[in-house]
Amino acid sequence: MVRDIYAYRQVAVESRWVDGAVRIRPLPGQAFAPSLSVQCSRRLCDTGRYPLGTAFLLSAKLTDRLGNEPFLYAYHGDADVVLSPKQAKAFLAEFKRGRI
Numbered sequence: 001m002v003r004d005i006y007a008y009r010q011v012a013v014e015s016r017w018v019d020g021a022v023r024i025r026p027l028p029g030q031a032f033a034p035s036l037s038v039q040c041s042r043r044l045c046d047t048g049r050y051p052l053g054t055a056f057l058l059s060a061k062l063t064d065r066l067g068n069e070p071f072l073y074a075y076h077g078d079a080d081v082v083l084s085p086k087q088a089k090a091f092l093a094e095f096k097r098g099r100i
Contacts, residue, residue, distance in 0.1 A: 007061040011072060012083060012091050013038055014055045015045060022047060027055060029092045032062070032072060040074040055083040057091065 012027045022045040024038040043049060044056055058081075060074040083091065 008059045009061065010091075011038075011058050011060045011074075012055060012088055013040075013044075013058055013060075013072075014088075015047075015050060015052055017052060021045075022052065024056070026072065027088060027092060037069070037071040038074065039071055041076040041078070041080070043080060050080075050082065055085070055088040057081040057083050 009031075011030060011032060013024050014027055015022055016025050017023075018025065024040055024044050025034055026032040026036055026038065028034045038058070038060065040058060040060070044054075058072075058074040059078060060072040062070055063073050064070040
């Protein structure tokens with residue numbers, strides 16, 4: 001099956017400590033709530049590879065598999081794109097300017 005690239009959007013996310021585990025969540029200031037779950041590569045949750053609080057840029061789509069709670073899905077085979085705090089701030093500022 002081929003991925004529908006038009007369903008995917010650029011989303012800035014970060015690793016956080018949530019409910020006793022490292023989870024990936026969207027950064028505030030975007031169209032997605034910071035509490036929304038993100039399903040992506042487990043590499044991003046590996047604190048040996050990336051420290052807690054690291055920001056990433058993902059190509060993700062909003063989905064709700066079989067009618068469950070909505071979540072963001074990013075393909076696990078995509079490259080890891082780490083955002084510096086300056087890059088994350090610039091991405092969020094660009095997103096706010098691009099809103100309709």
